[in-house]
Amino acid sequence: MNVSQDTYAEKRKGNKKRFFILLLILLIPIFFTGFFVGKSFSAPKKPIEPEVIEDVEAPLVQEEQKPKEEEQSKEETSAVEKPTGKVVYLTFDDGPSKLTDEFLNVLQEHDVKATFFMQGKNLKKEYLQESVKRAVKERHYIGAHSMTHDFKKLYKENQFVPEMRETLELIRDITGESPQLVRPPYGSAPGLKNEQIRQQLVDAEIKVWDWTIDSQDWKLKDNPNQIIENIKLGTKDEKEIVLMHEKTQTLAALPEVIKFYKEQGYQFAIYDESDHFVLNFLNDIRL
Incomplete structure (x- = not known):
């Protein structure tokens, strides 16, 4: 067991x-x-x-x-469109003035751009400088028209280039733009017949514009209809540059001037520094 x-x-x-x-x-x-x-x-x-x-x-x-x-x-x-076909350049001298804003209002209402040639003595007036800034903001072009508009100082005392330089600097200080286009008071002929002055312009790289149509508005006070008629009679080419001034009678004529060019099939343009063309009575291709 x-x-x-x-x-x-x-x-x-x-x-x-x-x-x-x-x-x-x-x-x-x-x-x-x-x-x-x-x-x-x-x-x-x-x-x-x-x-x-x-x-x-x-x-x-x-x-x-x-x-x-x-x-x-x-x-x-900011790019400037190059115009084609029939083109008109509306230009206004002697500003800025108390009328500048009213001119800008009419241009804005009709969707038109213009070129202004302004005097230095007016640019120095602070109460007008906001209008200058507005013109640039709304894409108009501003060039110089001398400081004094004095024929003797500009042409006989050889102050044309110094005055234009000073005016261009004022425009730059006010607007931030650096234009290089000027319009000679009383026109390049007889003013710029002096070769020495023209060479000074070339050296300073300043361009000059006269006009193809003189509206004669400065002497037509209270007669805007004659301004309109002068412009219509002077319009003959596919490229026109119209001389006007910041005057009350011009302001009254402006809507009809714009209407006329629109009916004639013109485009409105401003001066374009990248597409400069010669427009001086002396036919100096350097300017």
């Missing part, structure tokens, strides 16, 4: 040992499989970072693009 009981006990111990070994063999693969599977499930956490960075950088890219778009739109706005 004792021998059989010992044998039975040993068998039981052997069975238990084999059971635990078998269980261990089965559990080892399960343990390693779970370990690697767990690591594979935790891996997707890292790709989240690029998405966060992308969200932060996106507005910065948009902000950097904005100034370029604004600069491009400014360039397009």
Whole structure:
């Protein structure tokens, strides 16, 4: 009896040992499989970072693009379109004056641009300088018409170029623009017959414009109809430059002058420094 009981006990111990070994063999693969599977499930956490960075950088890219778009739109706005076909240049001398804003109102109402030749003695008057700034803001051109408008000082005392330089500097100081076009008081003939003065203009890179039509408005007080008639009779070519002044009678005539040129199929243009053409009574191609 004792021998059989010992044998039975040993068998039981052997069975238990084999059971635990078998269980261990089965559990080892399960343990390693779970370990690697767990690591594979935790891996997707890292790709989240690029998405966060992308969200932060996106507005910065948009902000950097904005100034370029604004600069491009400014360039397009400031660019002067070259006219084609029949073209008329309306020009006004002797400003700025108390009438400048009224001239600008009429031009704005009819969507027309013009070229102004202003005197330095008037540009110095601070109460008129806002009108000058407005003219440039509304894309009109401002050139110089001397400081004094005095024939003796300009032509006999050889002060034409110094006065024009001073006037151009005043325009620059007021408006920020740097024009290079001037209109000689009383015209380049006889004023600029002096070769020395013309050479001074060439050296200073200053351009000169006279006119093709003289409205004679300065001597037609209270007679705007005659101004209109003079302009109509003088209009013969496909390119016309009309001389007018900042006068009450001219202001009254201006709407009809604009209407006439529109009916005749003319485009309205302003002086363009990048597309200069010779317009002086002396036919000096350097000017």
